[in-house]
Amino acid sequence: MSGRLQVARLQSRLDATFARAPAPSSDLEFQADFAKYLCVLVSGFLENAVAALILDYVERRSSPEVTLFVERQLKYWTNPNTDKIVSLLFSFSTEWGHKTGSYLVDARKESLNSLVALRHQIAHGESVGTSLYQVKVYYKTVREVVAFLTDMVDPT
Numbered sequence: 001m002s003g004r005l006q007v008a009r010l011q012s013r014l015d016a017t018f019a020r021a022p023a024p025s026s027d028l029e030f031q032a033d034f035a036k037y038l039c040v041l042v043s044g045f046l047e048n049a050v051a052a053l054i055l056d057y058v059e060r061r062s063s064p065e066v067t068l069f070v071e072r073q074l075k076y077w078t079n080p081n082t083d084k085i086v087s088l089l090f091s092f093s094t095e096w097g098h099k100t101g102s103y104l105v106d107a108r109k110e111s112l113n114s115l116v117a118l119r120h121q122i123a124h125g126e127s128v129g130t131s132l133y134q135v136k137v138y139y140k141t142v143r144e145v146v147a148f149l150t151d152m153v154d155p156t
Contacts (some may be wrong), residue, residue, distance in 0.1 A: 001056075002154065002156075003052045003054075003057065003150070003153065003154045004053075004056075004156065006052040006053075006056070007049045007146060007150055010048055010049055011049075011146070014041055017038065017041060018136070018139065021034055021038065022034055024132075031132055032129075032130070032131070034132065035130045035132045035134070035135045036128065038132070038135045039115065039118050039119055039130060039138070040119050040122055040123065042119075042138055042139045042142055043079075043080075043119035046080050046112070046115075046145070046146065047078060047079075049146045050080055050085060050146075050149060051074045051077065053154060054070065054074065054092065054153065055067070055074060056153075057092070057153050057154065058071075079119070080112075080116060081113045081116045081117075082108075082112050082113055085104065086100050086101045086104065096152060096153070099152060100148075103148055104145065107141070108141055108144070111138055111141040111142075112142065112145065114138070115138040118130060
């Protein structure tokens with residue numbers, strides 16, 4: 001399956017989860033817990049989408065041995081803040097690194113880095129405050145970033 005199709009499949013599953021989010025009038029504690037759950041899923045979507053795009057790119061252009069190497073290395077690529085994303089893309093193409101570095105600035109950079117930091121706090125059991133609204137804002141940014149990366153890495 002192409003990277004573009006994998007990204008679409010991942011996004012569709014996450015969209016369905018957002019559709020099941022509690023209504024704003026529901027229990028606030030439940031909303032907060034669901035927001036934390038969605039935060040982890042959105043961060044995971046970003047991580048998996050970038051990995052899927054890179055792996056598909058490598059599969060189409062490299063030997064099975066190189067593909068296997070990249071696949072194994074990507075297993076250790078976690079918590080994709082903006083610096084890690086840019087660094088990974090620089091590993092494959094200087095042009096990709098520069099384009100992505102120029103794209104991931106200001107609000108996009110702050111949004112992605114805040115999302116990943118929040119996910120880290122949640123995963124490690126720290127007390128955090130977030131809302132469904134805020135996670136939806138993060139998800140909107142992540143979708144835009146993933147669309148940008150998809151068009152760059154898999155321009156078909």
